[in-house]
Amino acid sequence: MLRTLFFIFCALFTFGVLWIKNPFKEEEKAFTIPKEYEKIIEDERYAKEGKEIFKLYCTSCHSIRYDGVYHTFAEGTEKLKLLKQMSPYGDVVLRANYESAFAKELKALKESFGRVPPDLSTIYLARGKEYLFNFILNPQKVLPGTQMPPLLAGQPEKVAKVVSYLRSVSLPPSRERRKRTIMGILFIGYAIILGLVMFWWRREYYKEKCCLPEER
Amino acid sequence: MEKILNFLESRTKVITFWKEYMIGYKVPRELTFPYVFGILSLIMYLVQLTSGMVLVMYYKPTTQMAFDTVNFLIEKYVPFGWFFRNLHAAGANFFMAVVYMHILTGIYYNAYKRPREITWILGWLLYVLLILETVSGYVLPWGQLSYWATVVTTEMPTAFPKIGEFISLWMKGGYELGDIALGRFYSSHTVIYPVVMGVIIILHLLLVRINGISHPEGIEPYDKESGYPFFPYVLLKEAGIAMFFMAIFLTFVFFYMHPFKSPDNFEPANPLRTPPHVAPEWYLLLYYEVFRSVPNKLLGVILFGLILFLLLLMPLLDFSPKRSARKRPLFFALFVVFLISAISLTVLGTLKPTPKNAYLGMFFTFLLLLFFISLPIISLIERREKNA
Structure with missing residues (x-):
């Protein structure tokens, strides 16, 4: 008994x-978000708005x-249209x-920023x-020396909406999560039920032979 | 129905086989709970095999496609792809957990002793293959952690002078980890190791049937006829326990996947930037801590190999006439030392590498090796006791 314990x-x-x-x-939460913005991030309704803001401010990089x-x-380029047409996954191009x-364009980005700004599909x-x-x-406060410009500085609501959008891209939608x-x-x-059935079946099987071997 | 069975029996002897190996096979009445870990390991192998088969359909082993096929195609595009990925990722951890339990059960009840030495050796091979399987599978999603963990793994052989460089180069297929390495790891992860493992598992099970399961009280040879029949008594009991185990496993698969999917691995592999923490998964932390606490890299690799090798030599090291830790107080004490040092090394592996932790790591490595070194000594003592 002692050994088992x-x-x-x-x-x-x-x-x-x-x-x-x-x-x-997850990293020790070194950063915090004010409550009102956290609500925006977790609300899927803001994702659409966030997408528009993202397209306006972020897609250049x-x-x-x-x-x-x-x-x-x-x-809007012909090349992208073609790629989308050829892609078996709808608008998603691998x-x-x-x-x-x-x-060529990505190389130009790399030359001006030192590295190609990452794709943000899984960043959340x-x-x-x-x-x-x-x-x-x-x-600059979070990652000193970064090349990322503070385009949305002083606009926490817009930032929250962008993060809400990033969240909606990474996580499955709430309906899917419920499913x-x-x-x-x-x-x-x-x-669990099948497990119980197994034990019950074993019991029933040995009832015919008076009892389970361990009870004999 | 009877006709079909007769037809099969006359051609394949399937009923004779069933009667001999399932109904006719008896297990000791004293069988304890830890014996269930064997069948759980088998079930986890099958879970990994089936979920892996689905993942293989969509995964593409190139540095350009791997990340997208895992994180977009499987995770988002393919219906229930996420489910199979979760099964496979959490399954690897559960597989390792039950295999460790199974190994500890084997050591505790001395299941490596005559006539089961070959069963033990085959089991050891399975364990080594499983480690290789996890290491090669880790690289496949081609995230940051996959990449850097594999860099560390493929750099390990360089500890050996002269030939080390060559082995490392051979593993990577070049000076940098790239398409060739990914292809090699993919092929070994999906074809070579699982197939070899499957064959060895069949042999391992066959040997268990031939030699009978080890007796918890250490009686050998025991009266096989007085035991319980494997079918239906043991099979139904183990199936019941396995279903409860599956319930726990599925709880993690559906609701607590975050420990099995590292955030760092959601960034594509970037050879120019190391992630904040590179550490192996929990099941390799023991070896990692041994490797880390020893000041010399070569000595670390040798110790890592030595622990594995000594595990293989268990049947030789322990030649005592007595069996099972239940009947061997000295062995039991040593087993506790072994268990505590293995747990401590694993726990130390999760902590920061401070000098104090390194000393503790060295101390527990010594204790771990002490277990193996003491086995022949207590065997001699017990032999003398028996002869007296």
């Missing part, structure tokens, strides 16, 4: 520590390929095709809302 404690302790001290867990939003130099089609998952909100609001939750509950419920 000891081993259970060891297992719980190890996985508990790994859970808490996960080296990949950044693209969001997973949502079919491309650089200003690419939008990196390999996009970068080879617009290699990589950095989180706290980082993004503060970074867009004041890039996944229901699917999860059904799967887990099914596993």
